[in-house]
């Protein structure tokens with residue numbers, strides 16, 4: 001096994017082009033579990049921790065840029081939490097402090113789990129994912145980026161640079177997650193809702209990918225039912241499909257009560 | 262591969278396997294067995310250390326990622342032979358039964374008190390939510406953290 005540690009984005013992209021089999025590792029909270037349990041033995045690891053360009057966030061013209069290396073702890077800090085309240089609420093529910101200090105938005109996109117907690121809040125904020133290789137950059141909407149459970153459109157020579165989201169005008173947002181306890185749970189079902197010009201909801205753990213549902217403000221009454229119908233949940237150890245659908249309907253109703261005041 | 266890093270304020274180096282965790286390197290190569298290995302999947306917090314001052318699970322950090330960085334383990338909390346206030350409080354409160362979770366909890370509690378000298382019970386609960394204890398039921402651990410906060 002090799003570990004490559006680029007010191008700049010340019011070097012990282014060059015290394016990824018030379019070694020397309022290299023597995024990027026940022027916070028390691030998904031990758032290390034695979035390594036520790038011998039579930040993966042990549043020939044090469046690409047350590048992104050020293051690539052400063054992937055860190056941080058910035059705000060301009062109603063848009064927020066989130067670097068792929070942004071941690072959940074950073075997303076919870078007051079300034080960013082004010083711009084993206086649902087993402088901050090979702091971040092608070094991820095793991096414990098040790099996980100939130102290391103786990104990143106880029107890693108959540110890379111893993112593309114149907115239960116990824118950053119995904120619903122990003123979907124309701126119109127997230128566009130920026131990808132890059134030595135050949136150049138491209139931007140895909142988060143909906144296009146997620147193609148299946150743990151599958152995304154990232155090409156083997158590409159890295160995720162970050163996402164752009166729109167904060168909206170006075171948008172009201174919230175995030176909810178159902179799980180057996182507060183800390184350290186994989187969502188049985190999760191939901192982000194945003195209300196400004198229209199109604200938007202995105203759910204997790206209720207289908208092969210996190211999905212966005214939109215409606216006019218006037219259709220608030222039927223929205224909970226529509227969100228539940230848009231889901232395609234399965235029965236698994238964490239919950240049944242019918243419970244998930246039911247929970248989504250209730251959560252959407254509660255989220256609208258919070259946001260439509 | 263060879264890595265160089267700072268541990269508890271001193272320069273160290275070790276030969277590590279590329280896929281190895283910082284926890285494994287600390288315990289097996291670097292002579293710091295204070296951080297415990299229980300789950301190796303970020304669930305229990307017994308491997309907690311500070312990496313550049315940030316609380317992390319050392320089982321989820323690639324040893325190679327710590328190259329050139331600063332690590333503080335539970336062994337580094339005592340100052341000049343005097344235990345850290347959190348360690349003294351854990352002893353005084355009887356917050357230790359089998360002791361396996363203790364190093365991780367001590368590091369997490371020290372990290373909390375560094376950021377927040379007047380933690381509420383909710384703050385304590387939140388700060389320790391990534392650390393599991395199968396023995397104490399947490400009551401004495403809470404007593405110890407409150408005691409340490411009062412002593413600081």
Ligand SMILES: Cc1cc2nc3c(=O)[nH]c(=O)nc-3n(C[C@H](O)[C@H](O)[C@H](O)COP(=O)(O)OP(=O)(O)OC[C@H]3O[C@@H](n4cnc5c(N)ncnc54)[C@H](O)[C@@H]3O)c2cc1C
Nearest residue numbers: 026027028029030031094095103104107108110117160303
């Ligand atoms: C105890 C525990 C609790 C957890 N709880 C939650 C939870 O509540 N909710 C939740 O959603 N997740 C949870 N997770 C999963 C994990 O923390 C998240 O998915 C996190 O966002 C991963 O980020 P990371 O930086 O650690 O990713 P890494 O492990 O470094 O990488 C994850 C994947 O993304 C790829 N990748 C990373 N960065 C890039 C990049 N810039 N370009 C291309 N590919 C990249 C990697 O190759 C890998 O495939 C938990 C994990 C643990 C261990």
Ligand code: FES
Nearest residue numbers: 301303306308320
């Ligand atoms: S051994 Fe690292 S969290 Fe359990």
Ligand code: FES
Nearest residue numbers: 358359394395396
């Ligand atoms: S004292 Fe035994 S696990 Fe905490």
